[in-house]
Amino acid sequence: MPKDPNPIFMKRAIELATENVRSGAGGPFAAVIVKDGAVVGEAANTVTATNDPTAHGEINAIRKACAALGVFSLAGCEMYTSCEPCPMCLAASYWARLDAIYFGNDCEAAARVGFDDSFLYQEFKRDRADRSLPSQQLMRDEAWDNFQAWHDKPDKIEY
């Protein structure tokens, strides 16, 4: 790991998650993003409160930290999350270029209270055709136009 974790931030994530259950705002999950020893974004899960299935604690915290810092890269930041990120939130952590993730509960614990995280990790080990959510490629040649336009654009902002 890049640095020694500071348990005060994990304690905060756990507190936020329990408070989120007590208030009825959403699931038992929250995350805190830290840069140079200070919190730059924190959030709990708001899937049901905001009608947004992507509003996990980690996604919400990443969005808040980026908004606060005015950046789309959180390189130099660590995330403390009350539960191991699901595949959505883990991939978001890669896209956000986080340095490290500290988690409280693990996926197996989440499964014991009814969440799909562990099932999703199993799905990602399967080939596309073997997953329970069906997918199919269409219009591949036409779709390449998108990437050709990107490739040819001289002033693109890469991310």
Add this chain to the structure above:
Amino acid sequence: MPKDPNPIFMKRAIELATENVRSGAGGPFAAVIVKDGAVVGEAANTVTATNDPTAHGEINAIRKACAALGVFSLAGCEMYTSCEPCPMCLAASYWARLDAIYFGNDCEAAARVGFDDSFLYQEFKRDRADRSLPSQQLMRDEAWDNFQAWHDKPDKIEY
């Protein structure tokens, strides 16, 4: 697949993605969510325009469709996306309970123009300890309090 795909929706996703590059708003990606043959949400990638690394076309389209319908489940909907979802967007599609995904470009094509989707799928096949983004469990016993609170809550809204 649950139904025959309608190429008009893929054409729309591809158009939105190319327009997104031309306008400079973001990456070459867009998605359209369809329910009962009608578009209920569509969006392009806005990672750089909105300083939000989670603002992929699919995530944006899922959020818009849920807002339009006032729900946190898109069961009964299909997604047409200009490129195969990255792991973040694929997991979001599971959480959103989409019925099916139709995609134009695949991950290997995305890799050819510099995107990490294919790398991320490889990361998800690895065990936690072998991934390039380091993670570590902390305070497991304290974190269980979150799940105990959820388990004990009589009026929770499950998702």
